[in-house]
Amino acid sequence: MKKAAIVGGTGYGAVELVRLLQSHPKIEIRKIISHSQYGNSIAEAYPHLSHVFEVTMEEWNAEELKNEIDIVFFAAPAGVAKELIPELQDSPIQCVDLSGDLRLKSAEDYEAWYGIKAAPNATLQQAVYGLTEVFKEDIKHAKIISNPGCFPTAALLGTVPAIVHNLIQPYPIIIDGKTGVSGAGRKQSAMTHFSETNENVTAYKVGHHQHIPEIDQYLSQAGNQPITTVFTTHLVPMTRGLVCTIYGSLNRNADTAEIISLYRNFYEGHPFVRIRDEGHFPTTKEVYGSNFCDIGIHADARTNQLIIVSAIDNLVKGAAGQAIQNVNVMNGWDESLGLEDFPVYP
Ligand SMILES: NC(=O)C1=CN([C@@H]2O[C@H](COP(=O)(O)OP(=O)(O)OC[C@H]3O[C@@H](n4cnc5c(N)ncnc54)[C@H](OP(=O)(O)O)[C@@H]3O)[C@@H](O)[C@H]2O)C=CC1
Numbered sequence: 004m005k006k007a008a009i010v011g012g013t014g015y016g017a018v019e020l021v022r023l024l025q026s027h028p029k030i031e032i033r034k035i036i037s038h039s040q041y042g043n044s045i046a047e048a049y050p051h052l053s054h055v056f057e058v059t060m061e062e063w064n065a066e067e068l069k070n071e072i073d074i075v076f077f078a079a080p081a082g083v084a085k086e087l088i089p090e091l092q093d094s095p096i097q098c099v100d101l102s103g104d105l106r107l108k109s110a111e112d113y114e115a116w117y118g119i120k121a122a123p124n125a126t127l128q129q130a131v132y133g134l135t136e137v138f139k140e141d142i143k144h145a146k147i148i149s150n151p152g153c154f155p156t157a158a159l160l161g162t163v164p165a166i167v168h169n170l171i172q173p174y175p176i177i178i179d180g181k182t183g184v185s186g187a188g189r190k191q192s193a194m195t196h197f198s199e200t201n202e203n204v205t206a207y208k209v210g211h212h213q214h215i216p217e218i219d220q221y222l223s224q225a226g227n228q229p230i231t232t233v234f235t236t237h238l239v240p241m242t243r244g245l246v247c248t249i250y251g252s253l254n255r256n257a258d259t260a261e262i263i264s265l266y267r268n269f270y271e272g273h274p275f276v277r278i279r280d281e282g283h284f285p286t287t288k289e290v291y292g293s294n295f296c297d298i299g300i301h302a303d304a305r306t307n308q309l310i311i312v313s314a315i316d317n318l319v320k321g322a323a324g325q326a327i328q329n330v331n332v333m334n335g336w337d338e339s340l341g342l343e344d345f346p347v348y349p
């Protein structure tokens with residue numbers, strides 16, 4: 004068994020890692036690190052874990068981790084992992100960062116979009132972007148994984164095959180994103196207050212969302228050409244789930260059935276991407292609690308647009324699930340370990 008620690012113990016990402024790792028046959032959780040509630044049981048913060056997972060949370064201690072731990076998951080806000088990962092870089096510990104700290108390869112871009120100082124260059128350069136289905140070969144040899152953002156996961160899995168196969172023009176690609184409130188984490192804010200979210204839909208961070216440069220960087224890398232997308236996010240009144248509806252101008256006449264077949268070939272051998280049949284489009288509920296990314300496709304002859312609908316659970320494929328999938332790949336295990344649960348429905 005590999006021994007894991009989770010940083011950011013009282014957050015949603017951490018508690019989702021706890022849930023998923025309970026059924027992982029090759030990883031056991033040895034430490035939960037909490038900077039605000041060390042000394043308390045995680046079940047005090049999350050009573051649903053009472054009697055089933057009552058681990059006492061601890062303070063960060065790099066030397067202890069080096070002696071006792073094989074894998075560290077960082078589920079803290081941007082700004083934390085970039086300071087802590089360098090303390091472990093002289094050890095064989097595998098690090099997976101769920102935040103955006105290591106996703107943008109340019110320090111200037113990170114500082115511009117996140118408003119804080121970037122990670123040390125050596126850490127940035129060692130990190131491999133963990134969009135498992137697209138960068139699997141690099142992930143196999145990685146020691147530090149930069150786990151993708153929730154929106155980039157759905158947006159990129161939906162768009163990369165169309166770009167790689169030159170089906171759509173690189174500009175404009177329009178990505179309309181909608182997310183449940185758990186995407187903002189457990190911390191309270193005016194935006195996620197019940198009265199603000201209930202029976203309401205809100206466009207937010209318009210034109211300055213931190214996932215804009217991430218989507219552009221990795222779509223450009225996968226497509227081997229510079230790509231600038233138009234990406235807008237909306238908060239919708241549900242807890243989990245995220246959907247991106249993507250529009251791109253078709254380069255040639257292609258019908259829906261042909262494109263579905265091309266997508267299915269692209270994702271052959273990747274168990275977590277499910278391409279829907281013609282005329283069927285995924286809903287967030289159909290992936291709820293699972294590591295699936297479901298994609299529906301329509302080639303619109305009237306407007307010459309390719310319309311792609313890509314749905315995930317933001318906390319699973321968009322965070323904790325993909326982090327575990329990446330650890331599975333890094334260790335040469337079946338990538339589905341710990342992730343085999345069906346979606347919860349209804
Ligand atoms: N929620 C989602 O759907 C997704 C989240 N992410 C990313 O994953 C990370 C975790 O998100 P999530 O769990 O939702 O967020 P939460 O706000 O729910 O939890 C983050 C946790 O990080 C810890 N933390 C907060 N501030 C600091 C600090 N200054 N230093 C150290 N630790 C701190 C806290 O735990 P403690 O006090 O116990 O240490 C806090 O509970 C974030 O970077 C987020 O952007 C990525 C994809 C999707």
Ligand SMILES: CC(=O)N[C@@H](CCC(=O)OP(=O)(O)O)C(=O)O
Nearest residue numbers: 101102103152153182184186187
């Ligand atoms: C509802 C909500 O606020 N969602 C967050 C999702 C953040 C996320 O996925 O994490 P990173 O910040 O690590 O990229 C947002 O849109 O910023």
